[in-house]
Amino acid sequence: MRRELVCLRPSVPAALQVRQTPLPEPGHGEVRVRVQATSVNPIDARRASGYGQRLLSLKGAGRFPLVLGNDLVGHVQALGAGATGFAVGERVFGLVGTGRRGGAHASHVVVPEAWLRPAPAGMAAAALAVLPYAFTTMWQAVRAAGLHPGNAAGRKVLVLGAAGALGRLSLQLLSSWGCSVTAVASAGSAAECQALGASMALERGPAVLGQLPDDFDVALNFASWDEDIALASRLGTTALGQATTVHPLLGHFDRLGWLKGALACQHDKQQVQAVVRQRCPTARYAWTIFKPDAQALDELATRVAATRISLPVGLCTGLEQADSAFAHVAAGRPGRAVLIP
Numbered sequence: 001m002r003r004e005l006v007c008l009r010p011s012v013p014a015a016l017q018v019r020q021t022p023l024p025e026p027g028h029g030e031v032r033v034r035v036q037a038t039s040v041n042p043i044d045a046r047r048a049s050g051y052g053q054r055l056l057s058l059k060g061a062g063r064f065p066l067v068l069g070n071d072l073v074g075h076v077q078a079l080g081a082g083a084t085g086f087a088v089g090e091r092v093f094g095l096v097g098t099g100r101r102g103g104a105h106a107s108h109v110v111v112p113e114a115w116l117r118p119a120p121a122g123m124a125a126a127a128l129a130v131l132p133y134a135f136t137t138m139w140q141a142v143r144a145a146g147l148h149p150g151n152a153a154g155r156k157v158l159v160l161g162a163a164g165a166l167g168r169l170s171l172q173l174l175s176s177w178g179c180s181v182t183a184v185a186s187a188g189s190a191a192e193c194q195a196l197g198a199s200m201a202l203e204r205g206p207a208v209l210g211q212l213p214d215d216f217d218v219a220l221n222f223a224s225w226d227e228d229i230a231l232a233s234r235l236g237t238t239a240l241g242q243a244t245t246v247h248p249l250l251g252h253f254d255r256l257g258w259l260k261g262a263l264a265c266q267h268d269k270q271q272v273q274a275v276v277r278q279r280c281p282t283a284r285y286a287w288t289i290f291k292p293d294a295q296a297l298d299e300l301a302t303r304v305a306a307t308r309i310s311l312p313v314g315l316c317t318g319l320e321q322a323d324s325a326f327a328h329v330a331a332g333r334p335g336r337a338v339l340i341p
């Protein structure tokens with residue numbers, strides 16, 4: 001049998017229950033993984049409260065009861081027809097997309113083999129389980145803002161929310177690409193940001209962005225939609241672009257419905273885009289939305305194999321104690337929470 005963590009109804013705190021269901025069978029190109037570890041990301045804590053229901057219903061992922069979670073580490077247990085990339089028993093890690101089949105907070109998960117990579121021997125399951133979703137989203141933001149390994153060396157990058165999971169991963173990635181990264185981060189985390197690769201690190205505060213120079217090539221917002229315009233005003237006249245993961249897309253559709261939600265998104269996006277274009281007419285502006293990405297997983301697999309990327313783990317717990325993991329993440333406590341099913 002499979003044990004899955006079910007989010008019963010929209011609620012704060014999350015209304016969670018462990019249920020038993022028959023083992024899922026892998027389809028074509030899929031494998032079934034016996035899960036060792038799966039993480040709780042901020043989106044899980046928010047979705048447990050009902051956030052994102054309207055738009056995610058388009059993917060079949062809006063209706064409760066829900067199984068949440070996008071990250072997994074485990075052992076391949078069964079292969080579907082045409083799945084040839086992994087052997088039964090092999091240790092893997094990777095992603096579950098957001099969709100009607102539910103997430104990774106379970107003892108067994110069926111996943112397309114395209115979203116799995118070999119897990120490096122010796123790396124703890126919890127340490128690996130906190131990486132795929134955050135790294136993929138960060139990677140998509142970096143690429144959407146116009147940066148890639150071929151053009152990154154010497155670029156000035158401004159990261160808002162640098163001490164969070166996406167921020168920490170961006171510092172490690174971008175410093176290795178030769179970028180000069182300015183980090184704006186939580187109180188007390190400046191030294192840590194510098195140790196992770198930031199050239200300069202400042203503590204967050206109302207006036208901080210205004211004090212920075214306005215010559216950045218790239219701006220990444222992993223922290224606060226309210227500061228997206230202020231962030232854009234720091235771009236230089238030859239900037240590549242800005243990307244934000246904290247846009248109001250899901251929230252607007254939840255609150256305003258389809259038509260007004262779409263209009264509010266268009267209005268808000270155009271407002272920031274206008275500032276970005278004012279700074280540099282060719283600069284890009286993107287609202288990043290997570291989706292599984294083969295290139296991001298390849299890059300992550302290379303980096304974990306070389307032990308060149310990591311995130312702190314704050315809490316590990318079983319499915320039965322998942323309440324504490326969701327509370328940990330909802331409260332923004334340091335380090336990710338990991339479920340050991």
Ligand SMILES: NC(=O)c1ccc[n+]([C@@H]2O[C@H](COP(=O)([O-])OP(=O)(O)OC[C@H]3O[C@@H](n4cnc5c(N)ncnc54)[C@H](OP(=O)(O)O)[C@@H]3O)[C@@H](O)[C@H]2O)c1
Binds near residue numbers: 160223288
């Ligand atoms: N669009 C998508 O598909 C997608 C996917 C993944 C993540 N996200 C979102 O992207 C954001 C970052 O994700 P994450 O996993 O890195 O979250 P996280 O680990 O919770 O980190 C967020 C960080 O932002 C900091 N912060 C908040 N307001 C700030 C401000 N005004 N200035 C500077 N720092 C500030 C927080 O610091 P404090 O601790 O001081 O509050 C925290 O360190 C989250 O909001 C997440 O929900 C979106």
